């Protein structure tokens with residue numbers, strides 16, 4: 001570990017402690033050369049297992065690439081997307097995954113994405129939740145509507161939702177073909 005101030009290659013550990021969530025170790029270090037102090041965090045590497053069986057380090061940008069597509073034309077900012085990437089990584093780390101299946105990453109995205117934008121959630125869910133039928137997908141929409149009604153939020157126009165579902169399905173077909 002190089003000193004970030006003078007690039008000296010030798011640093012001294014003053015203190016080590018496990019972070020509150022237990023997922024990392026924070027070390028307070030000092031540089032014997034310039035005497036400045038700094039902290040490092042040692043974290044278990046989170047690895048994603050792809051459907052093909054190959055693994056790669058978890059990358060927030062990659063994890064939310066599909067979400068970015070689903071958010072096209074929606075009022076979701078880049079900040080929202082980075083926050084979502086952070087949330088997803090936090091959840092996976094707290095759940096203690098060392099090697100997380102790619103579809104599990106997708107499922108973890110669903111909750112926070114639903115809070116962020118319902119339409120983007122439906123588009124994304126149609127891919128990652130792998131709805132077995134149009135009925136299952138409609139059921140999900142019905143649940144969302146019921147929850148909205150319970151929370152007294154003005155609903156999205158039903159016609160608009162159907163249109164979105166159709167757009168999503170045709171996108172899926174062209175992707176798999």
Ligand SMILES: [Zn+2]
Nearest residue numbers: 003006031034
């Ligand atoms: Zn130094």
